[in-house]
Structure formats: structure tokens, C-alpha cells
Amino acid sequence: MPAPSATALRDALLADREQALTRLYHRAFPPVRRYVGNHGGTAQDAQDVFQDALVILYEQAVGGTLVLTASASTYLVGIARNLWHHEQRRRARLPHEALPDDAEPLAVLAAEEVEDSAEPAFAVLDYVERLGEKCRNVLLAFYYFQQPLTQIAQANGYRSVRSATVQKFKCLERLRNSVRRAFTAENIEY
Structure with a gap:
């Protein structure tokens, strides 16, 4: 059987x-x-990890850097597992960061799984479109067209490469937060 394309x-x-x-x-x-x-996570943790993994997969696929040796969903699960391990290591270094009082571990909620076909759909690019022209241009130039930050800084009128880097980071955070908020707001039940 050939590898997925x-x-x-x-x-x-x-x-x-x-x-x-x-x-x-x-x-x-x-x-x-x-x-x-x-592995000790909450429902919100699962959503956050999945969103980040989906953004990574999407960027790699559209950017032409993705190499699949398994199905895309298997690859996506692998990314999410790695992100969750990274998050657990980060939390272990920051012991003061405890779970909120109202957070329930997903293990408690596992028995309440709903049918997969009832899960909502979303489109990451729709959120990119809503970021505004400046952020959209920076993110697309960097991630999809793989332009160097020097070129992005010049094209967008930033004084330095550092300014372009900071703006790219801020735009990416806005995108992640926007997707997370929308993902949570779609009333996903566990």
C-alpha cells in the first residue's frame, strides 16, 4: 500500500x-x-492541543513541507501527542500553575463521548481572513510564501527585522486565540 499523499x-x-x-x-x-x-488533561487542554496541531498540519500541508508516511489523521494525532508531552513538561517546570477549580479531567468525562458525526466544523483560513490586512499579510508571507523576515519587514514598513518578528508572533497569537474561542463557543460536548 503506498504512503498517503x-x-x-x-x-x-x-x-x-x-x-x-x-x-x-x-x-x-x-x-x-x-x-x-x-494523561491528566482537561477538556480545554484537549481542544487547545488539537487546535495547535491542526494549525501546524495545515501550515505544513499548504506550505508544501508536509511529508506523510501514515494517514493525515494519524499524523495529526502524533503532533497533538507531542504537543501534549511538551505542555506537560512545561507545566512540570511551573508547579504554581494548577488547574482551575472548575476544570474536570477528561478521564472523568470519557464515558460521555458523543457521536463523532455531530462534531462541528471550522475553517482556520476563515480566522486568518478576520485578522486584518496587516496580520494576514505577515502570516501568509512568512508561513505560506516562506518569505524571509527581512523582506516582510521591508514590505510592511517595519523599522527592523525584530519588529516584524514581534508582529508575526502577536498575529499568530491572535489567530490561535481566535480559533480557540470559536472552537470553545461551538458548544462541543464531551
Whole structure:
């Protein structure tokens, strides 16, 4: 059996990103939710990790840097697992960062899983479109067109490469927060 094609995934994302992301969500989020829950995470942790993993996969696929040796959903679960391990190590270094009182570990909620087909869809690029022209230009130039920061700084009128780097980081954080808020607001039940 030949390895899945990263080109096919890229084409699917470019042709109908909402449908492609929905398919990935249905296949990959339940295992990520279980994994994070079984390893001490909350429902919010699972959502955050999945969103970050999806952004990484999307950027690699559309940017042409993705190499698949398994299915896209398996690759996405692997990214999420690595992100969760990284987050656990980060939290271990910061012991004062405890779970909020109202956070329930996902292991408690695992018995209440809903049908996968009822999960909502979302499209990351829709959120990129809402960022505003300056942020959209910076993120697309850096991640999708792989332009050097010197070129991005010059094209967008930043005084230095450092200013462009800071702006890129701020825009990426705005995008992540926007996607997280929308993902949470879609009333996903566990």
C-alpha cells in the first residue's frame, strides 16, 4: 500500500478547506481527546492541543513541507501527542500553575463521548481572513510564501527585522486565540 499523499491533502485543503478540516476533525479529535484525558488533561487542554496541531498540519500541508508516511489523521494525532508531552513538561517546570477549580479531567468525562458525526466544523483560513490586512499579510508571507523576515519587514514598513518578528508572533497569537474561542463557543460536548 503506498504512503498517503501530502499533495492530495494540500489539494483537498485548497479546494474545500472546510470539508477537509471537518474530515480531519472527525477522525483525529476523538483519539486526541482520549489521549489527553488519559494523561491528566482537561477538556480545554484537549481542544487547545488539537487546535495547535491542526494549525501546524495545515501550515505544513499548504506550505508544501508536509511529508506523510501514515494517514493525515494519524499524523495529526502524533503532533497533538507531542504537543501534549511538551505542555506537560512545561507545566512540570511551573508547579504554581494548577488547574482551575472548575476544570474536570477528561478521564472523568470519557464515558460521555458523543457521536463523532455531530462534531462541528471550522475553517482556520476563515480566522486568518478576520485578522486584518496587516496580520494576514505577515502570516501568509512568512508561513505560506516562506518569505524571509527581512523582506516582510521591508514590505510592511517595519523599522527592523525584530519588529516584524514581534508582529508575526502577536498575529499568530491572535489567530490561535481566535480559533480557540470559536472552537470553545461551538458548544462541543464531551
